[in-house]
Amino acid sequence: MSTDDESFHPLGQEWETELEGMLDDTEYDSDLGMQMAQDAMRVTKGELSEAEFHEMYHDDVMDEFGVDDRPTEEAYEAAQEEGKGGVARMLSAFDDDGEEGRRDVMKKMGVGAAAVGLGAWGTVDDSEPSLGISQEGDDAGGDGDDVQMGMTIDLEQCDGCLSCMSACAEENNLDQGVNWMYVLEYDEPEGTPDTSNNLLVRPCQHCTDAPCEKVCPTTARHTRDSDGLVLTDYDVCIGCRYCQVACPYGVNYFQWNEPDISTDEIAEDHEDMDSDHMTSEDRWVDSRAPRGTMSKCTMCPTRQDGGMGDEMVGTTAxxxxxxxxxxHFGNMNDETSDPQIYADNPSRGRTLTDFAPDEADVEEELEELEDALDGEDEDLDAVLDAYDFQGxxxxxxxxxxxxxxxALExxxxxELGGGEDYLAxxxxxxxxxxxxxxxxGLDLESQEVLSELDLADAPEEDDEEDDENGADEDEDEADEEEEDEAQDEFDGxxxxxxxSLIEQYAGTPASSFRLLEDMGTNPNIIYLGNEPGPNAEQSEDPEEQSDYGNVSYQRADGDRVDLVDNRKEILDDETVGDAGVSL
Known part of the structure; x- marks a missing residue:
C-alpha cells in the first residue's frame, strides 16, 4: 500500500478509509471526526495554530457533543505566554462531577491492526542519535524542571520474542487482541538492501504535541503535568473514537465488550499494593478500559506513582x-537518564547492559573478584590469571x-554510578x-597497563645504545630523568x-530516528537501527499469520504465545460463529 496518495493520514488511504468506515458505524458525526483529525495534524505541523483550531471547531463540537472541554482560545494564548507547550500541559485536572455517563450504543466495526505501509514512519535521516525533546521552551537533553517520560528502543537488539507484548497484556489485564505494545514485522521491496531483522516495536509515542488530544471533546485524552504521559480518563471518555482517527501511529483500541477481567478482580490482585492499579492522581487511567471507551499504552502510571513500590518507579512492564x-525507559529531559545515556552512545549502552550481572548477583560477583585477587601478585598478568574477566x-x-x-569508565x-536507573x-x-x-595494587591509570590493554600508546623506549663498558653514572641519571619526564607528560x-573497542564489541546502530518527527508531534521515543525504508510494508505472508490477523505470534524459538491480532474478530467468532448469537 503506497502512502503517496491523497490521504491526510501518514499511514495512507486504505487506513484512512477504514477509520472513516469505523466512524460511520457510531452515532457521532463522521465528517467532523475526519476533518478534526486532519486539522489536528496540521496543528502539529505548524500550519494552523492551537487557538485557530479551537475556534474553528468550537461550535461544531458543542452541537455534536453538547460540551467542548478543550481549552479556549484565551487559554491557549495564556499558555503560550507562560511557555507551557502543548494542550494538556496547561489543563487542570478535569472535574467530572455531574458527568452523564458514556454513551453505550457503539456498534462493533473497526480497525484491529490492519496491514499498513510503514514508509512514512521512517523519514528522518540522522546519523547521530537525537538527544532530548525537540519542543519549544525546553533545552534538549537538559535538566529542566519539566519531566517527560519516554523510551529509547534499540531495534537491532530486538529478536521478536514478544515478551514485551505478553508482559504488557498481563500487567494491564488486556483482553486478547488488544495490544498496547506491538511488534510489527515488515518487508522491504524486492531488490532493496535488507540487512536487518525488520522488526519495529511500537508502543504509544506519548507525543509532546499529541493530535489525539486535540480532537478529544471531553479532555478524557490528556497529558498529565507530572511526567508528560498521554493518558485516557476512562470515566470521562465517551468513546467517540476521534482520537483513533487523529493518531498517526495507529495505537488506539476501542473496548468492544465487557472486559474479561472485572475491576473487583483487578483490585483483589493488588490488595497488597498502595494502589488499585486503576486510578492515578484521582483519575481512572490505568489497566484495561471499561466497555465503550478508548485505551492505549500508558507507560505504567501505577508504577510511576509508586503504587507498585518505590523500586518500580521509573520502570515499565x-x-x-x-x-x-x-x-530503556526514563526522563527524556534528563541527560543522565537511561534512554538518554543509551541514545547518546548506543555502543556503550549495549556494552553496559551486557557486562553487569543481574542485580541480585552484583554483590556476589564483586566478592568473587575480591576473593580471586586476594594473595595474588599486583601485576597485570597476575590479575588476568586470577579472575574470569571473559565471563x-x-x-x-x-x-x-x-x-x-x-573502556566503559x-x-x-x-563519574560512574550515583543513580537509581538501570544503566546507572x-x-x-x-x-x-x-x-x-x-x-x-594494579595501577589502572599507568601508561604501561593501559598500553598493554590497547587503551594508550606504549611508552617511548630509550633508543640510545650503551657502549661496551656501560653508561656512566651521569648518563644513567639523565636516562632516569628522561623516563620520569616522559611519564609526567603522559596525558591519560x-x-x-x-x-573503538566498545564499538568493535557491541556494534553501532545503522540509524537513529523518531517516528514522524518531521510532522511535529514530538514523539518521545528514540529508535536505534532497523529504520523502515520509504516503501516498507507490514508483513502479510499467509504462512506467518496468526488465526486472527496479519502478525505471527510465533517466537524465534518456535513457541507460540497467547496473543492475537484483532479483538473485533475474536468477539465476532465467539458470538456470531457456530453459536449464531450476536452481541
Whole structure:
C-alpha cells in the first residue's frame, strides 16, 4: 500500500478509509471526526495554530457533543505566554462531577491492526542519535524542571520474542487482541538492501504535541503535568473514537465488550499494593478500559506513582521483561537518564547492559573478584590469571574483558554510578569492580597497563645504545630523568581507542530516528537501527499469520504465545460463529 496518495493520514488511504468506515458505524458525526483529525495534524505541523483550531471547531463540537472541554482560545494564548507547550500541559485536572455517563450504543466495526505501509514512519535521516525533546521552551537533553517520560528502543537488539507484548497484556489485564505494545514485522521491496531483522516495536509515542488530544471533546485524552504521559480518563471518555482517527501511529483500541477481567478482580490482585492499579492522581487511567471507551499504552502510571513500590518507579512492564535489554525507559529531559545515556552512545549502552550481572548477583560477583585477587601478585598478568574477566561478556579472552571494563569508565561522560536507573546501577558495578582491582595494587591509570590493554600508546623506549663498558653514572641519571619526564607528560588513556573497542564489541546502530518527527508531534521515543525504508510494508505472508490477523505470534524459538491480532474478530467468532448469537 503506497502512502503517496491523497490521504491526510501518514499511514495512507486504505487506513484512512477504514477509520472513516469505523466512524460511520457510531452515532457521532463522521465528517467532523475526519476533518478534526486532519486539522489536528496540521496543528502539529505548524500550519494552523492551537487557538485557530479551537475556534474553528468550537461550535461544531458543542452541537455534536453538547460540551467542548478543550481549552479556549484565551487559554491557549495564556499558555503560550507562560511557555507551557502543548494542550494538556496547561489543563487542570478535569472535574467530572455531574458527568452523564458514556454513551453505550457503539456498534462493533473497526480497525484491529490492519496491514499498513510503514514508509512514512521512517523519514528522518540522522546519523547521530537525537538527544532530548525537540519542543519549544525546553533545552534538549537538559535538566529542566519539566519531566517527560519516554523510551529509547534499540531495534537491532530486538529478536521478536514478544515478551514485551505478553508482559504488557498481563500487567494491564488486556483482553486478547488488544495490544498496547506491538511488534510489527515488515518487508522491504524486492531488490532493496535488507540487512536487518525488520522488526519495529511500537508502543504509544506519548507525543509532546499529541493530535489525539486535540480532537478529544471531553479532555478524557490528556497529558498529565507530572511526567508528560498521554493518558485516557476512562470515566470521562465517551468513546467517540476521534482520537483513533487523529493518531498517526495507529495505537488506539476501542473496548468492544465487557472486559474479561472485572475491576473487583483487578483490585483483589493488588490488595497488597498502595494502589488499585486503576486510578492515578484521582483519575481512572490505568489497566484495561471499561466497555465503550478508548485505551492505549500508558507507560505504567501505577508504577510511576509508586503504587507498585518505590523500586518500580521509573520502570515499565515491557522494559522490565525484555530479555535483550532493547527497551530503556526514563526522563527524556534528563541527560543522565537511561534512554538518554543509551541514545547518546548506543555502543556503550549495549556494552553496559551486557557486562553487569543481574542485580541480585552484583554483590556476589564483586566478592568473587575480591576473593580471586586476594594473595595474588599486583601485576597485570597476575590479575588476568586470577579472575574470569571473559565471563563478564561475550569476549575472546580475559584481557579484552578487563579492557572493556576500563573502556566503559574512560568513555563515561560523568563519574560512574550515583543513580537509581538501570544503566546507572550497571555503571556502579563497573566502578566497584575497577576500584577492587586498583585497591589490590594494579595501577589502572599507568601508561604501561593501559598500553598493554590497547587503551594508550606504549611508552617511548630509550633508543640510545650503551657502549661496551656501560653508561656512566651521569648518563644513567639523565636516562632516569628522561623516563620520569616522559611519564609526567603522559596525558591519560586514549578515549578514541576506548570508544573503538566498545564499538568493535557491541556494534553501532545503522540509524537513529523518531517516528514522524518531521510532522511535529514530538514523539518521545528514540529508535536505534532497523529504520523502515520509504516503501516498507507490514508483513502479510499467509504462512506467518496468526488465526486472527496479519502478525505471527510465533517466537524465534518456535513457541507460540497467547496473543492475537484483532479483538473485533475474536468477539465476532465467539458470538456470531457456530453459536449464531450476536452481541
Amino acid at each position: 515491557c522494559e522490565e521483561t525484555c530479555p535483550q535489554d532493547a527497551i 563478564l561478556g561475550a569476549v575472546e579472552d580475559d584481557e579484552e574483558g578487563l579492557a572493556l571494563l576500563l 574512560i568513555t563515561a561522560e560523568d 546501577q550497571n555503571e556502579e558495578f563497573v566502578a566497584a569492580a575497577l576500584e577492587i582491582i586498583a585497591d589490590h 588513556p586514549d578515549e578514541g581507542a576506548a570508544q
